Amino acid sequence: MVSKEVKAMSHFQVKIMPENRVIEVEHGATLLNAAAKAGIMIKSGCGGKGTCGACKVVVLSGDPIIDGTGNLTSEQLSKGYRLACKTLVQGDMSMEVPLESRLQEHQVLLGDARKGFLQESKHDLLEKFGRHPLAMKQRVTLSKPTLTENSSDWARLSIELRRALKTGDKPIHIPLSILKHLPESLRKANWDVSITLTDTEEGLTITNIEQGNDIPPYGLAVDIGTTTVVVYLVNLITGEIVDQQGTYNKQAKYGDDVINRIVYAVESEQNLIEIRDAVLETVNGLLDKILARQSLNHKDIASAMIAGNTTMTQLFLGVDPRYIRLEPYIPTMTTVPSYPAREIGLHMLPEALVHCYPSVASYVGGDIVAGTLVTDLANGEDIILFIDIGTNGEIVLGNQDWLVACACSAGPSFEGGGITFGMRAMPGAIERIMIDPETLDVSLKVVNNLPPVGICGSGLVDCIAKLLSAGIIDRAGNFQLGHPSGSQRLRATADDKEFVLAWAHQAGGEKDVVITENDVKNVIRAKGAIYAGIRSLLNMVAVEIEMISKIIIAGGFGNYLNIHDAVQIGLLPDLEQERFEFIGNASVKGARLALLSKKAWREAEELGRKMTYVELSVGATYMDEYMAALFLPHTDITLFPSVQ
Amino acid sequence: MVSKEVKAMSHFQVKIMPENRVIEVEHGATLLNAAAKAGIMIKSGCGGKGTCGACKVVVLSGDPIIDGTGNLTSEQLSKGYRLACKTLVQGDMSMEVPLESRLQEHQVLLGDARKGFLQESKHDLLEKFGRHPLAMKQRVTLSKPTLTENSSDWARLSIELRRALKTGDKPIHIPLSILKHLPESLRKANWDVSITLTDTEEGLTITNIEQGNDIPPYGLAVDIGTTTVVVYLVNLITGEIVDQQGTYNKQAKYGDDVINRIVYAVESEQNLIEIRDAVLETVNGLLDKILARQSLNHKDIASAMIAGNTTMTQLFLGVDPRYIRLEPYIPTMTTVPSYPAREIGLHMLPEALVHCYPSVASYVGGDIVAGTLVTDLANGEDIILFIDIGTNGEIVLGNQDWLVACACSAGPSFEGGGITFGMRAMPGAIERIMIDPETLDVSLKVVNNLPPVGICGSGLVDCIAKLLSAGIIDRAGNFQLGHPSGSQRLRATADDKEFVLAWAHQAGGEKDVVITENDVKNVIRAKGAIYAGIRSLLNMVAVEIEMISKIIIAGGFGNYLNIHDAVQIGLLPDLEQERFEFIGNASVKGARLALLSKKAWREAEELGRKMTYVELSVGATYMDEYMAALFLPHTDITLFPSVQ
Ligand code: FES
Ligand SMILES: [Mg+2]
Ligand SMILES: [Mg+2]
Structure with missing residues (x-):
């Protein structure tokens, strides 16, 4: 053991924000190491050589040794940005680790959409539903038993709980695992106990008994x-x-989309368990991290609400997903029963219930129902269109009187799949592009201002709009090699045509970053699928585009989308920008809402039942709409009056 | 491998009744071995030497080799009785193994009390409560899903179930283990399924889904x-x-009474599991035997109702029993929640519920509540006294308006414990005794007319009554060595006085079978405890003995008890014989009733709550009553007008 004095001389405290965690490190430690010690993983693309700039953090206080600033701009330096790998601790200090410097977490849309665009408050419906969470905690002090006041432990506890909670006749259930140790639980706590309970329609269930305390339930x-x-x-x-x-999602190794996951899962009983465990591990991993960070324990988690698409929900529960992908596409369940965490495998109170959002059909799942709840779509006269664009594009249309929903296979283009240089909206992704229509010169906006390595979904949409307006492609997506500019960027290859977005030397790689005719066609098919879905729903209920008062867009891709571009290429209906709204990760927001409000949870279940699922593969309408939408912006140009 | 021909030549089939089981044995096997091979244990007191006669069976058909008939009478031989140990198989045959020849099972009171005394029909309250069992089975045929009729598997099933069962709004729950395989369950059965369900106040739970069939639920x-x-x-x-x-009960190895069991159980977590497993094994063993005999499967068992005293119930569930035996004697629970069989470990449908009868207090348990339900005690104006005499004597007194209950430590005398030649009512037990008051000559009635080896509870009661009337003991239980007969049977030993019930040569043993003064005092204490309990309850509610319209006696000992003797020694109140009734194993009967009728089950829970438990150790009344009852029949002889 080092003596306290020596320790005080060579160790310093580093506070990490926004976590507000304090970590003790040795003199000379890098901020990269300090963060790692706190469980916060910072990206280090160059392996800590100080060249990639991925590890930038903001020094908030203190005076660390600066051993290099790499490619940080003077503007960044003036704002306090430093390279975590090249900044050494020599005294107490504090730093902020910005989202974009964090490993893994950075590109996951945690919830909120971009600032300034979304009026977030409008969507916090908690006020409206009222707070009445699905789990609670109650502290009670029991009288000690005597020879004359000799009711059983369980009678004593349940009567006092009933009195404290004012539950009336509602049954209170005690699981066997807790009943077994009830005598000791009460006596060790000297009859002052905190009781955690799950509260459902059918009754209350005790999920934990502990020494009286005032830690809130989470x-x-x-x-x-x-x-x-x-x-x-x-x-x-x-x-x-x-x-x-x-x-x-750790299930990614079993395939990118739900179909591949199902194919893997149904190969054997073992595969199903394996793929279920993968998502369990993912959730438990996140949970463990959060608990460590908050100095909380698994037993403090009293409830869980899961929102996922139908396949994700079935795989999470280990329920045979086979028939989701076989005609007539039947999910095992739409309303999902709640089960104790111990049966599911989540790291929380074993007896606490895990709830899953109800699905509507095999391809309109709980995430969409959760999102629909958050949009408040079913509570006014105005007709609202809700779109979640991912690998599947799910679409909900309706108002207080009716709700229709469908899913269209947009394919993975918008998430970077099937596109030569496609990628997710990570650092290095091209997100905006400008093309000089005369020279075809290009200027790019790249996430984190790094050298471009690929193009993300919103970049693609922008890119295609610009290719079109520059005359590089025609309305069918065909490349126009005879462009008057004679630019080198527009060229034919052995088996395709392509346009160079960034030359290899700019990209810091060995290859030019290009978009090919095939890429463009893929995007046209993807946007066509979504637009045809929207049109099919509108046709079904005889609603004109103009009658849609609001279009709400959810999901990671949607979050970065430029509306003008999206209308230009015919992905979204041609309505004024004011009618569009971004809602971010509506699924997790809906999960939070239901977790906090029994009324919201009831409404969610109601929503699931009310929504009419439209199977697009039935009837010719969708196919006709799809064929008509395979054009930029559309075969019927009157649908896009604002597009020149 | 033996060739089929050789095998046919040396093996024969033995059918065993009433099990109707067929066992294949080799030429020359004894019937004792054949039965053992079938899992039917026959007693063999002499170890198969052909001398004790305990192994007698009835040969129903076939022609076995008779290698000896031992002490079988010619009458028995003419009825087909043979010694299982001395009868050898030489061809196909069949035999019946009578109850009295069976090891273990024979002396367990299966339910019905002796014929002719009990009006059994009066106690079948099923008519009154109405049949509405706690579990059911419903066969439904579902429509196959199509693209347009595409509701989920679970929605399809639950809607159809709801329609078939007319359950209205009652929630139907599906356990995760069953949901996981729902798609295959429905499709493999081609949508024709039999659904087993548990039916409780809180809802219906599916416990099994199988191919449509008409096997009833058990x-x-x-x-x-x-x-x-x-x-x-x-x-x-x-x-x-x-x-x-x-x-x-396989728990016997951990002690004879509940106190010893508790002491063992609370030594360690492991001990508690061990003692729980012992009773689980006991119940599962019986169940397995029955299922084999009935060619049924564990999945056919859809519900279970357990009645046991408070300690037995807690040990069965593995619930810490520590405080039952520590003042102020607090049980963990009186009302017992129901849990799925998989959590408890019973060999039945894993998701089917196991229900336990509620207790009243630590020493008035679910067996007594079950018995009280069967007596119909709480449903008329007449005051009824219900007594279950075992190691503990539990007593219930009341009518439709009030119910009081208590427990008194009678000790194990009536079950043979603490008595020199005490034994249970097994073959060889003295059950009736006559003593010539002049000569003190003795004639005995022994169970199964075997040589006497000991004396059972009812024999003891009779014996003491006869010792008293013959002047061998005085009213305090003191031996009168100066009896005028001068009989050799009445004698002093080194540290006690005793009376010889059977000489060694009659008993077929090496020792005279005697009853000692100490034995008599033990019985007086036991009967005093029970009578004092009765008197304490009566005093508490100010009821006179004469006001008791009926005394109902349950339990194995009660079943063989001679009322006249019991009144003579002051064990039971001095009322005319017509007011006494035997009810046999009221506990298992009550369990059956609640299993078959939700109304009965509700009434049982109501009974448990309504009963006022009287703790005899509080206050002096009981002790005074006990001291007064340590006399034959009582200190206050006016309480026993019929006793000379
Ligand atoms: S790790 Fe690359 S600059 Fe710090
Ligand atoms: Mg999503
Ligand atoms: Mg009993």
Whole structure:
């Protein structure tokens, strides 16, 4: 053991924001190491050589040794940005680790959409529904038994709980695992106990008995996406989002989309368990991280609400997903029963219930129902269109009187799949592009201002709009090699045609970053699928585009989308920008809402039942609409009056 | 491998009745071995030497080799009785193994009391409560899903179930283990399925889904006694007791009474599991036997109802029993929640619920509540006294308006414990005794007319009554060595005085079978405890003995008791014989009733709450009554007008 004096001389405290965690490190430690010690992983693309700039952090206080600033701009330096790998601790200090410098978490949409665009407050419906969480905690002090006041331990506890909670006749259930140790639980606490309970329509269930304390109960709101998983830790008393964490779904190794996951899962009983465990591990991993960060324990988690698409929900529960992908596409369940965490495998109170959002059909899942709840779509006269664009584009249309929903296979283009240089909206992704129509010279906006390495979904939409307006492609997406500019960027290859977005030397790689004719056609098919879905729903209920008062867009891709571009290429209906709204990760927000409000949860279940699922593969309408939409912006140009 | 021909030549089939089991044995095997091979244990007191006669069976058909007939009488031989140990198989044959020849099971009171005394029909309250079992089975045929009729599997099933069962709004729950395989369950059965469900106040729970069939659902009614365990297999449609089986509680090795069991159980977590497993094994063993006999499967058992005293119930569930034996004697629970069989470990449908009768207090348990339900005690104006005499004597007094109950430590005398030649009512037990008051000559009635080896509870009561009337003991139980007969039977030993019931040569043993002064004092203490309990309850509610319209006696000992003797020694109140009634194993009967009728089950829970438990150790009344009762029949002889 080092003596206290020596220790005081060579160790310093580093506070890390926004976590507000304090870590003790040795003199000379890098901020990269300090963060790692706190469980916060910072990106280090160059391996800590100080060249990639991915590890930038903001020094808030203190005076560390600066061993290099790499490619940081003077503007960044003036704002306090430093390279975590080249900044050494020599005294107490504090730093902020910005989202974009964090490993994994950075590209997961934790919830909120971009600032200034979304009126977030409008969507916090908690006020409206009222706070009445699905789990609670009650402290009670029991009278000690005597020979004359000799009722059983369980009678003593349940009567006092009933009195304190004013539950009336509602049954209170005690699980066997807790009953077994009830005598000791009460006596060790000297009859002053804190009781955690799950509260459902059918009754109250005790999920924990501990020494009386005033720690609030916490709940988990979880969005299980096919690609990413997001967890909110919610204080069930205040409703506050105490912490949040997101990462990739570990199921990714079994395939990118739900179809591939199902194919893998149904090969054997073992595969199903394996793929279920992968998502469990993902959620538990996020949870463990949050608990460590908040100095909380698994037993403090009293409830969980999961929102995921139908396949994700079935895989999460280990329920045979076979028939989701076989005609007539039947999910095992739409309304999902709640089960104790111990049966599911989540790291929380074993007896606490895990709830899953109801689905509507095999391809309109709980994430969409959660999103629909958050949009408040079903509570006014105005007709609202809600779109979640991911690998599948799910669309909901309706108002207080009716709701229709459909899913269209947009394909993975907008998430970077099937596109030569496609990527997610990570650092290095081209997100905006400008093309000089005369010279075809290009200027790019790249995430984090790094050298461009690929193009993300919103970049693609922009790119295609610009290719079109520059005359590089025609309305069918065909490349026009005879462009008057004679630019070198527009060229034919052995088996395709392509346009160079960034030359290899600019890209810092060995290859030119290009977009090919095939890429363009893929995007046209993807946007066509979504637009045809929208049109099919509108046709079905005889609603004109103009009658849509609001279009709400959810999901990671939507979040970065430029509306003008999206209308230009015919992905979104041609309405004024004011009618569009971004809602971010609506799924996890809906999960939080239901976790905090029994009324919201009831309404969610009601929503699931009310929504009419439209199977697009039935009838010719969708196919006709799809064929008509395989044009920029559309075969019927009158649908896009604002597009020149 | 033996060739088929050789095998046919040397093996024969032995059918065993009433099990109707067929066993294949080799030429020359004894019937004792054949039965053992079938899992039917026959007693063999002499170890198969052909001398004790304990192994007698009835040969029904076939022509076995008779190698000896030992002490069988010519009358027995003419009825087909043979010694199982000395009868050898030489061809196909069949035999019956009578109850009295069976090891273990024979002395367990399966339910019915002696014929001719009990009006059994009066106690079948099923008519009154109405048949509405706690579990049911419903066959439904579902429509196949199509693209337009594409509701989920679970929606399809639950809607159809709801329609078939007319359950209205009652929630139907599906366990995760069943949901996981729902798609295959429905499709493999081609949408024609039989659904087993548990039906409780809180809702219906699916416990099995199988190919459509018409096998009825079965239930288990179980009496878990400290000493013996009895299982009824009940057809939940007809209410019929299809089969029954009883044996000793395997917990016996941890102590004879509940106190010793608790002491063992609380030594460690492991001990508690061990002692719980012992009773589980006992019940599962009986169940397995019954299922094999009935060619049924564990999945056919859809419900279980357990009645046991408070300690037995807690140990069965593995619930810490520590405080039952520590002042102020607090049980963990009186009302017992129901749990799925998989959590408890019973060999039945894993998701089917196991229900336990509620207790009243630490020493008035679910067996007494079950018995009280069967006596119909709480449903008329007449005051009824219900007594269950075992190691503990539990007493209930009341009518429709009030119910009081207490427990008194009678000690094990009536079950043979603490008595020099005490034994249970097994073959060889003295059950009746006559003593010539002049000569003190003795004639005995011994169970199964075997040579006497000991004396059972009812024999003891009779014996003491006869010792008293012959002037061998005085009213305090003191031996009168100066009896005018001068009989050799009455004698002093080094440290006690005794009376010889049977000489060694008659008893077929090496020792005279005697009753000692100490034995007599033990019985007086036991009967005093019970009578004092009765008097204490009567005093408490200011009821005179004469006001008791009926005394109902339950339990194995009660079943063989001679009322006249019992009144003579002051064990039972001095009322005319017509007011006494024997009810047999009321506990298992009550279990069956609640299994078959939700109304009965509700009334049982109501009974448990209504009963006022009187703690005899509080206040002086009981002690005074006890001291006064340590006399034959009592210090206050006016309480026993019929006793000379
Ligand atoms: S790790 Fe690359 S600059 Fe710091
Ligand atoms: Mg999503
Ligand atoms: Mg009993």
